[in-house]
Amino acid sequence: MTSSYLFHSEGLAALAGYVAPDTLFAFDLDGTLAPIVDDYSAARIVEPMRTTLDKFVKLAKFCVITGRARQDALDILGVEPQLVIGNHGAEWPADSYLQNPQFRQWSSAWQDQLHERLNGINGVEIEFKGASLSIHYRKATDQANTLSLIDAAIRDLKPSPRRIGGKYVINLLPMEAFTKGEALVAAMDIFGLKRAIFFGDDVTDEEVFRLRNVDVFGIHIGEDDQTAAPYYLSKQSELTGLLNSMIGILELHRFEGESTHEE
Ligand SMILES: [Mg+2]
Structure with missing residues (x-):
């Protein structure tokens, strides 16, 4: 299976169908939301991504699945997603029944x-x-x-x-810890959501891209002839623009939801 450039394919129309409040928006952290830096401990989400994420978490279920420890990831993000899963799928919030001490x-x-x-x-x-x-x-x-x-x-x-x-x-x-793929399925279950969009660039993210029998729209950050993700973005900076377009769609959903509610 080859991966297609998201912006030059039928993928964009397919993606639009997924941009809704009942979708889980899941992301890897380093190389996906945060730029890769030489000093691993100095990674930070920078503008304009930070403002974008700040808007995004208010509109949809936002989940980060990272190889880093949860607290480390939260410090880098600077915004608080609904769920952060650390240690490649092995670390859940302290109050989660999935957290294994x-x-x-x-x-x-x-x-x-x-x-x-x-x-x-x-x-x-x-x-x-x-x-x-x-x-x-x-x-x-x-x-x-x-x-x-x-x-x-x-x-x-x-x-x-x-x-x-x-x-x-x-x-x-x-051995017993969840892979990133299993972690994403568990997260969808926790939120009661039947579909997800996932962005990632790591070898471990392939565990998500290879999921079958689960409705996950996979997007790889960077062109890669080895990835199982059906779509890719050429570079990380394209993600900010895409997320801002999604924010527009999610705001419309919210507006429509509110008008229906008022009737
Ligand atoms: Mg990464």
């Missing part, structure tokens, strides 16, 4: 085991993120060799983690 204990146990095994290896940083753990090796001088050392170190961790590779990072998650 055991994940944090497992992640902490991995951290202890890895500190011993990776101690003294140049350029390796272990980041404890609550429900998951990230091992960064961007700063290693011999990255290929460092990766094989990390892979050897995680081979017999207790309990056994799920491994997700990224750019100079290995993420470890509980």
Whole structure:
């Protein structure tokens, strides 16, 4: 299946049918809503996106599913979506029945085991993120060799983690944790919504794009011949304009809803 450029395809008309108050609008964070920056900890949503999101959250159910920890994501967003799912689908709000406190204990146990095994290896940083753990090796001088050392170190961790590779990072998650795809389905269920629009650019976002038997309109940020998303935007900056058009449609829905209510 090839992905089509959203603005040059029948996709735009199809998308318009999804822009309604009974759709869940779901987004990855880094590289989707927030620009990718060299210093991972310095990522922020910048204008005009911030103003756009501020309007958007008042009009529709807005959900962010990110690899970051929830609090980290909330700080970057600067607006509060109806739902933020962190740690690649593993971390839910504290009051959610889907939040599993055991994940944090497992992640902490991995951290202890890895500190011993990776101690003294140049350029390796272990980041404890609550429900998951990230091992960064961007700063290693011999990255290929460092990766094989990390892979050897995680081979017999207790309990056994799920491994997700990224750019100079290995993420470890509980086997039982939701993938991003399962997290999106659970979020739709929580809000009682039967359809969703999802924007993402990560390898883990493919778990959402590959969902079947669920009504999800998938849009990849950036052209990519590997993605399962039916549509793509060429660059992240196109998303702001698209969201503003959606705001216009959602405001009309709200206006019509209010007039019907008054009759
Ligand atoms: Mg991303």
